[in-house]
Amino acid sequence: MQLEELREETAALGFELNPQQVQGLQAYLSTLEKWNRSVNLVGPSHWREILHSLVVDSLYLSGFLSRIAHQEDIRSLDLGAGAGLPGLPLRLLWDKGSYYLVESRFKRCAFMRQAISAMGIQNTYVINGRVEDLPRDILPADLIVSRAFMPWKKLLALTVSMLDVRGSLIVLSSQEAEGKDLQGFVLKEQFCYQVQGKRRFFWALQKMDDGG
Numbered sequence: 001m002q003l004e005e006l007r008e009e010t011a012a013l014g015f016e017l018n019p020q021q022v023q024g025l026q027a028y029l030s031t032l033e034k035w036n037r038s039v040n041l042v043g044p045s046h047w048r049e050i051l052h053s054l055v056v057d058s059l060y061l062s063g064f065l066s067r068i069a070h071q072e073d074i075r076s077l078d079l080g081a082g083a084g085l086p087g088l089p090l091r092l093l094w095d096k097g098s099y100y101l102v103e104s105r106f107k108r109c110a111f112m113r114q115a116i117s118a119m120g121i122q123n124t125y126v127i128n129g130r131v132e133d134l135p136r137d138i139l140p141a142d143l144i145v146s147r148a149f150m151p152w153k154k155l156l157a158l159t160v161s162m163l164d165v166r167g168s169l170i171v172l173s174s175q176e177a178e179g180k181d182l183q184g185f186v187l188k189e190q191f192c193y194q195v196q197g198k199r200r201f202f203w204a205l206q207k208m209d210d211g212g
């Protein structure tokens with residue numbers, strides 16, 4: 001893929017990327033296309049389809065986090081990151097603090113490490129292991145992000161003890177948060193966007209104040 005072609009494609013999605021960001025995204029997509037031929041990483045095989053169906057979430061998420069997550073030294077976890085989604089393309093546009101991609105499968109971690117180095121992103125690390133076994137010294141997190149890792153109810157139950165009292169859990173969902181029993185969390189912000197004609201949502205949840 002040519003850089004100009006990729007810049008035009010992201011602009012058509014509504015995102016004006018600077019030359020460095022386009023270069024980083026090209027590195028991500030071309031590394032992913034190559035690895036995906038031999039390791040099962042993502043469903044689509046062509047970069048354009050990967051961009052339009054998967055990476056687009058990261059682009060919208062960067063705008064959402066720029067509005068709600070300002071802390072300079074914010075520590076973020078991306079649980080069940082797989083091929084580095086949403087985290088790796090996100091880090092090209094939102095580079096605050098330190099960002100840990102947690103993934104249990106070794107080959108997916110090897111891919112992410114190679115992609116990070118090809119993309120030139122900073123303060124972004126891969127942890128090869130189960131989310132349930134995360135080292136205590138990186139907890140609690142200020143921000144937890146997760147896409148297609150587990151059903152949201154399970155995710156809320158798993159992360160409640162991993163999140164700082166003032167931290168945010170960002171759920172990427174195809175459903176609205178309103179009307180749901182958020183199990184010890186409260187909805188602080190919600191953002192709705194459309195991908196290929198269907199609505200998707202970010203829920204920013206915070207732990208309920210227990211008054212203690």
Ligand SMILES: C[S@@+](CC[C@H](N)C(=O)[O-])C[C@H]1O[C@@H](n2cnc3c(N)ncnc32)[C@H](O)[C@@H]1O
Pocket residue numbers: 079080081082083084085086102103104105108129130131132146147148149
């Ligand atoms: C369906 S994929 C989603 C990947 C990525 N977040 C995305 O949106 O494309 C879920 C990922 O979670 C990983 N995974 C499953 N259970 C895990 C666990 N307990 N700890 C860490 N990673 C896990 C799987 O290996 C897989 O790569």
